[in-house]
Amino acid sequence: xxxxxxxxxxxxxxxxxxxxxxxxxxxxxxxFGGGSDSDDNDFGSSFGGGRGGFSSExxxxxxxxxxxxxxxxFVLFFPVGSILIRLGSFRGLWLxxxxxxxxxxxxxxxxxxxxVWMINNIPVNMLDNYHPIIGITVFVLLFFxxxxxxxxxxxxxxxxxxxxxxxxxxWLGRILITLGMINGGLGxxxxxxxxxxxxxxxxxxxxxxxxxxxxxxxxxxxxxxxYGERKRSIPRQExxxxxxxxxxxxxxxxxxxxxAYVGR
Numbered sequence: 001x002x003x004x005x006x007x008x009x010x011x012x013x014x015x016x017x018x019x020x021x022x023x024x025x026x027x028x029x030x031x032f033g034g035g036s037d038s039d040d041n042d043f044g045s046s047f048g049g050g051r052g053g054f055s056s057e058x059x060x061x062x063x064x065x066x067x068x069x070x071x072x073x074f075v076l077f078f079p080v081g082s083i084l085i086r087l088g089s090f091r092g093l094w095l096x097x098x099x100x101x102x103x104x105x106x107x108x109x110x111x112x113x114x115x116v117w118m119i120n121n122i123p124v125n126m127l128d129n130y131h132p133i134i135g136i137t138v139f140v141l142l143f144f145x146x147x148x149x150x151x152x153x154x155x156x157x158x159x160x161x162x163x164x165x166x167x168x169x170x171w172l173g174r175i176l177i178t179l180g181m182i183n184g185g186l187g188x189x190x191x192x193x194x195x196x197x198x199x200x201x202x203x204x205x206x207x208x209x210x211x212x213x214x215x216x217x218x219x220x221x222x223x224x225x226x227y228g229e230r231k232r233s234i235p236r237q238e239x240x241x242x243x244x245x246x247x248x249x250x251x252x253x254x255x256x257x258x259x260a261y262v263g264r
Contacts (some may be wrong), residue, residue: 077100
């Protein structure tokens with residue numbers, strides 16, 4: 001092989017190598033394997049914004065909305081509705097209680113929907129954590145709570161006493177409210193452990209504040225439940241004797257009292 005032919009072959013080989021591995025080549029900087037600085041920045045911006053075209057700020061607001069709605073449902077609305085049925089005494093109390101709890105349920109449905117969006121759009125497997133598992137479990141079980149409550153009302157109105165439906169409604173509600181409060185704290189811990197993915201990093205003070213407020217509300221709710229049970233356990237004859245001794249009149253007639261205490 002002459003010198004000219006060898007030089008030509010070397011030149012062709014160098015050109016091919018440059019096309020593949022040089023700047024702009026398939027495996028060089030800016031190509032498929034390497035990627036330029038601008039490409040890296042574009043990838044980072046896309047990752048930071050999350051899938052679905054959401055910016056980091058939008059994602060942060062959505063996740064905050066999830067936490068606020070869920071906290072309102074389980075730290076405020078559900079406990080207040082339960083306290084109302086224990087301490088209140090007026091005609092149609094059971095209906096007010098039911099509508100209030102349904103409103104709390106709708107609020108949690110909104111929070112749950114945002115949680116589903118988070119699972120689908122945050123680039124980590126959220127289902128490896130306790131928080132989403134408990135949230136899904138609570139959501140599914142809450143579906144049966146209004147059904148149990150309605151059947152409990154019908155049976156109580158018919159038999160004037162609690163039935164198995166009553167205890168199912170009472171204890172399922174107690175378990176779910178407690179789980180919901182605990183799960184709120186787990187959600188804050190999850191957000192603080194993975195701020196790069198959630199876009200939210202709650203402070204230690206915020207976590208403590210949630211725990212204190214949720215704990216106080218839980219104690220008030222339990223106290224109201226205990227008070228309501230003790231009040232309900234007073235023998236009817238003892239109450240009638242007290243009315244005779246004091247000469248006080250009953251605040252409601254029999255029909256109204258029946259409606260006031262239905263659902264307890």
